Amino acid sequence: MREIKPIDHCGSIQLKFSFSGKRYSLNPIPGGDYNNRRDLATAKAIANKIQIDILAGCFDDSLDRYRLLPKQNNSKPNRLLELWDLWVNSLDLSPATKANHYKAVRTMIAKSNPSLTEAQWLTNSKLASRTVRDRLSMLRCCYNWAIEQGLVDANPYLTIKLKKSPVTRIKPFTTTEILAITQGFEQLAPHYTPFVKFLFLTGVRLSEAIGLRWVDVDCSRSEITIAESLPKDLTGNGYTRIRKSTKTGSVRVLPMSQALRETLAAIAPTHELVFTSVGGSIIDADNFRMRHWKPILKAVAVPYRKIHNTRHTMISHALEQGIAPTGIAYLAGHIDTRMVLTTYGHMINKPQLPELF
Structure with missing residues (x-):
């Protein structure tokens, strides 16, 4: 199979390839610019994912799995919960993975319902320090993605500094x-x-x-x-x-x-x-x-x-x-x-x- 590569289509980015006798054409990044290095790198990553899925036998012939959500500048999320759902849906997670840590974080967000700029709700929680550290890492990734998508302007979780976790002593049974x-x-x-x-x-x-x-x-x-x-x-x-x-x-x-x-x-x-x-x-x-x-x-x-x-x-x-x-x-x-x-x-x-x- 030939390598799938992004091509310049009047300034936008397209992926064209054939599989099982059928020809496919995909615009992986709505509004993407072929001359934008980040857009082009993202398109290459999507092309690579398509090739991996074909080799693994799990290719989505509807191509829905490989399309990024269009930037909707006129309908930006107003609360963290909305942003979290957008980010998680963009990750293409398996149901089991989504039901694990991602669901636990969503439940926590839904309970506090913070705005997009609030961050102290996380550090004020009574969770174990290791759990807070893990969830902080996920929230930072969420906001980094959101900045790239033009959904938020800054990452309020970057400035949070957690106290050093106490050393947990394992006490085996005698x-x-x-x-x-x-x-x-x-x-x-x-x-x-x-x-x-x-x-x-x-x-x-x-x-x-x-x-x-x-x-x-x-x-x-x-x-x-x-x-x-x-x-x-x-x-x-x-x-x-x-x-x-x-x-x-x-x-x-x-x-x-x-x-x-x-x-x-x-x-x-x-x-x-x-x-x-x-x-x-x-x-x-x-x-x-x-x-x-x-x-x-x-x-x-x-x-x-x-x-x-x-x-x-x-x-x-x-x-x-x-x-x-x-x-x-x-x-x-x-x-x-x-x-x-x-x-x-x-x-x-x-x-x-x-x-x-």
Whole structure:
């Protein structure tokens, strides 16, 4: 296939190409000027996107995906919410991506309903500092786009300076706390005891444990394959889950320890899933946290930490026992050791104070 290139059409920009025996002509930038470097660079990017979509088999033959919104100087947005919607729609996001962080920011904007020049509503929120920092970055991108489109004159979020985020100390569960928690489940919610033990013993992500199937458990080789997860469907009703690859797209094989073999042996494999709710359905993480995890930690007098802390616990104890960061990164499903070294570096080769007396 020939490379698609912008051409000069009486000063405007056009893309002309053929695909599957059909000829296409597109004006990607309404009002665009071929002699304007920014317009031409944008047109080249759109041409590149078309070629990528053709090769990937997802070409939109209506060409709607590749047209920019015309600049509407006479109908500029009056509030941030209107501007946010224009920007998000211009990004061509997948429904799942749009339903994640972008939807959360939109909900926050809709609640405060700030004008285009207000900015302190964000810093006055009671969100965690990391969340504010992430949303500030998105708002800055939104306004940079809006300036290019002629919708606003300035970016009020560029001058905002956030306080340095406090260092979050990870506090893994101790072996005493792990024993107390598992004993608490044995007494108060025995059905979920193997599930909790599995989380502690493997350090897998919660969605990976919820989605684990018996076909991924090889007792003859004493191995468990973690290749999929069962996260919430962000475009659904909040309860449905969808099967997909792991967070990093990795596939890892975990060797079963004696404790892990005994944990799985205690489960009667009556369902496709290894771990289910009492009624045999997919475990709902929010329901499990509120009805079992929080009450049982309180009952056994263990300070509350999120369920995700079981993952921190496995990694922390593995480091203390001398397992190499490369091995831990593999077991945890990280692409490389960067996350392990950044988050747990203080635990690696921890020096001892000298003996002076």
